[in-house]
Amino acid sequence: MKQFVEDSVEVRVRFSESDAMGxxxxxxxxxxxxxxxxxxxxxxGMSYLDISxxxxxxxxxxxxxxxxxxxxxxQKIKVICHLVDAKAAKIxxxxxxxxxxTNQISCKGRTEQVFLNQDTKSLQLNYPEFYEKWKKNLPxxxx
Amino acid sequence: MKQFVEDSVEVRVRFSESDAMGxxxxxxxxxxxxxxxxxxxxxxGMSYLDISxxxxxxxxxxxxxxxxxxxxxxQKIKVICHLVDAKAAKIxxxxxxxxxxTNQISCKGRTEQVFLNQDTKSLQLNYPEFYEKWKKNLPxxxx
Amino acid sequence: MKQFVEDSVEVRVRFSESDAMGxxxxxxxxxxxxxxxxxxxxxxGMSYLDISxxxxxxxxxxxxxxxxxxxxxxQKIKVICHLVDAKAAKIxxxxxxxxxxTNQISCKGRTEQVFLNQDTKSLQLNYPEFYEKWKKNLPxxxx
Amino acid sequence: MKQFVEDSVEVRVRFSESDAMGxxxxxxxxxxxxxxxxxxxxxxGMSYLDISxxxxxxxxxxxxxxxxxxxxxxQKIKVICHLVDAKAAKIxxxxxxxxxxTNQISCKGRTEQVFLNQDTKSLQLNYPEFYEKWKKNLPxxxx
Numbered sequence: 001m002k003q004f005v006e007d008s009v010e011v012r013v014r015f016s017e018s019d020a021m022g023x024x025x026x027x028x029x030x031x032x033x034x035x036x037x038x039x040x041x042x043x044x045g046m047s048y049l050d051i052s053x054x055x056x057x058x059x060x061x062x063x064x065x066x067x068x069x070x071x072x073x074x075q076k077i078k079v080i081c082h083l084v085d086a087k088a089a090k091i092x093x094x095x096x097x098x099x100x101x102t103n104q105i106s107c108k109g110r111t112e113q114v115f116l117n118q119d120t121k122s123l124q125l126n127y128p129e130f131y132e133k134w135k136k137n138l139p140x141x142x143x
Numbered sequence: 144m145k146q147f148v149e150d151s152v153e154v155r156v157r158f159s160e161s162d163a164m165g166x167x168x169x170x171x172x173x174x175x176x177x178x179x180x181x182x183x184x185x186x187x188g189m190s191y192l193d194i195s196x197x198x199x200x201x202x203x204x205x206x207x208x209x210x211x212x213x214x215x216x217x218q219k220i221k222v223i224c225h226l227v228d229a230k231a232a233k234i235x236x237x238x239x240x241x242x243x244x245t246n247q248i249s250c251k252g253r254t255e256q257v258f259l260n261q262d263t264k265s266l267q268l269n270y271p272e273f274y275e276k277w278k279k280n281l282p283x284x285x286x
Numbered sequence: 287m288k289q290f291v292e293d294s295v296e297v298r299v300r301f302s303e304s305d306a307m308g309x310x311x312x313x314x315x316x317x318x319x320x321x322x323x324x325x326x327x328x329x330x331g332m333s334y335l336d337i338s339x340x341x342x343x344x345x346x347x348x349x350x351x352x353x354x355x356x357x358x359x360x361q362k363i364k365v366i367c368h369l370v371d372a373k374a375a376k377i378x379x380x381x382x383x384x385x386x387x388t389n390q391i392s393c394k395g396r397t398e399q400v401f402l403n404q405d406t407k408s409l410q411l412n413y414p415e416f417y418e419k420w421k422k423n424l425p426x427x428x429x
Numbered sequence: 430m431k432q433f434v435e436d437s438v439e440v441r442v443r444f445s446e447s448d449a450m451g452x453x454x455x456x457x458x459x460x461x462x463x464x465x466x467x468x469x470x471x472x473x474g475m476s477y478l479d480i481s482x483x484x485x486x487x488x489x490x491x492x493x494x495x496x497x498x499x500x501x502x503x504q505k506i507k508v509i510c511h512l513v514d515a516k517a518a519k520i521x522x523x524x525x526x527x528x529x530x531t532n533q534i535s536c537k538g539r540t541e542q543v544f545l546n547q548d549t550k551s552l553q554l555n556y557p558e559f560y561e562k563w564k565k566n567l568p569x570x571x572x
Contacts, residue, residue: 015324015334016317016456018449020502025445026203027173031302034170038301048301049360060169063208070202073449074335158467158477159313159460161306163359168302174445181444191444192503216306217478312489313463316456346455349494356488 003085003140007040010078010100013071023070029107030063033095036081037111040093044083046134054130055118058091062112068105075101085140089127090114146228146283150183153221153243156214166213172250173206176238179224180254183236187226189277197273198261201234205255211248218244228283232258232270289371289426293326294364296386301359309356315393316349319381322367323397326379330369332420340416341404344377348398354391361387371426375413376400432514432569436469439507439529442500452499458536459492462524465510466540469522473512475563483559484547487520491541497534504530514569518556519543 011032019025041047051058071077080096091113099106115124115131127135154175162168184190194201214220223239234256242249258267258274270278297318305311327333337344357363366382377399385392401410401417413421440461448454470476480487500506509525520542528535544553544560556564 012321012324014317015320016448016454019445020447020449020451021200021202022449023202026206027170027177027445030170030173031300034301035298038298047360057164059164059166059210059213061210063169063206063210065206067202067204067206074333155464155467157460158463159305159311162302163304163306163308165306170302174443177444178441181441190503217476307486307488309488312492313456313459316459320456343450345450345452345496345499347496349455349492349496351492353488353490353492 002143004082004094004143005040005044005138005140006080006082007036007043008078008080009035009039010076011035012076013073015073018073021070023072026065026067029065029067029097029109032077032079032097033081033093033109033111036079036095037093039079040081040083044134044138046131051131052118054128056115056124056128056131057118058113058115060111061114063109064111065107065109067107069099069102069107071097071099071106075099077106082143083138085135089124145286147225147237147286148183148187148281148283149223149225150179150186151221151223152178152182153219154178155219156216158216161216164213166215169208169210172208172210172240172252175220175222175240176224176236176252176254179222179238180236182222183224183226187277187281189274194274195261197271199258199267199271199274200261201256201258203254204257206252207254208250208252210250212242212245212250214240214242214249218242220249225286226281228278232267234258288429290368290380290429291326291330291424291426292366292368293322293329294366295321295325296362296364297321298362299357299359304359307356309358312351312353315351315353315383315395318363318365318383319367319379319395319397322365322381323379325365326367326369330420330424332417337417338404340414342401342410342414342417343404344399344401346397347400349395350397351393351395353393355385355388355393357383357385357392361385363392369424371421375410431572433511433523433572434469434473434567434569435509435511436465436472437507437509438464438468439505440464441505442502444502447502452501455494455496458494458496458526458538461506461508461526462510462522462538462540465508465524466522468508469510469512473563473567475560480560481547483557485544485553485557485560486547487542487544489540490543492538493540494536494538496536498528498531500526500528500535504528506535511572512567514564518553 017028078098095109097107160171221241225237238252240250303314364384368380381395383393446457511523524538526536
């Protein structure tokens, strides 16, 4: 059983994001994950800029993506993003990308981020206080 | 015990590949994997164009990346790419990206590709003959 | 005196579109131009897909950009796009990108596209009939 | 009559840099210009990092590109880059991109950069001393 907070965002894929096979190049999905992550962060008041103001950076340390069906130029997608409750001092998101033109799931993904002190670049083994406090007030659901 | 074929390529990271944290944006590593994969493919005579001429496309269906240390603009990297022997009709590569400025490993990754018939887009459950034949003559090593 | 048709679209710039100077990398503005161009094309019923169905491709042959003020990650922009009436068989767009966080103009640009027959790749010296007809019914304004 | 300093670099275009028309997406040429500019800068001892250490940033303020012939995935290109002598306190480069597979010129371009003080972001109306000094010792040719 996992606790999560959900948000989503619709994205129009760009012509420049397609490749010579006529479909969205697989690496561009990491940009769509970013779109979902930022939308959720802004919605719940914890954007990259908020984290930066608090003195931290949160680099991605792990990415997993499963590609299930292609998206072609001109199609719109929906990025569903879950912030998943984690035991360790990590920010874990899970993603589903839906092709709104076909109503099919196109991709599933997962990213892990860690907290580094912005100045010293030292890894934080516990959640920074501002983040711990923020987490407590989120509208967690269970899956 | 895995069988593999190895190749590597040095890449100069671009200013445009850095992000506002001053390091190479994590999604760009998938381009470096591509650099390694294409180098190996060309070296051993099985480039994307060879696959295309044989009537197949080989989309990425799975990606895993572990980020171990950042790379900053102006640093050169080395992409070590292993084609790994697979039982199923898949093309599996494993990657290590080394930061040549620090002599540190920056990232480990893995991609899986499947064979689709170029016209019908149908998934091939066995290796196409041209690929099976090619695989037999590779200078496999063991790890 | 120029005739033009106007449309605009708001775009959220991505973290991955920023560079190590902390601002949006200059090359990414060509993607924002594309966002404006596609929005206008879709709005008035002449998208890339419509052009493709009619048997043509319309590659960019000329780009000009003046950068006036930077955009940083987290800021929203507005792309104002003008389709400008042209004598020759060209598609000409002019762009203004406004930084909605500062209410400043960030960039001005211009692109030229030509019509190629999709199969023969031959340059069309006159507008294709379908496009000529479409142009006639646009709500042209004067500037 | 213009004075210039020349350098060049060969670049392998990436699959991810192609678009759904099967050719390199026009915006990616700005990356190839960057490759040429950085190669020249490093060769003659004035890289972005050297400029940064001296306390300046040099944002692009103007770009012009003429596209003459497409490049497709798998082809190699050569970027010829000229640093052109300028009267005002600007860095001006001119570019030619040659398709080495066809021996045709693919694109011509030009970029302008200005000097900003890194801390105050104020525009420099004269060349900074370190740059003026560097310019004097370049092996200028005439065209």
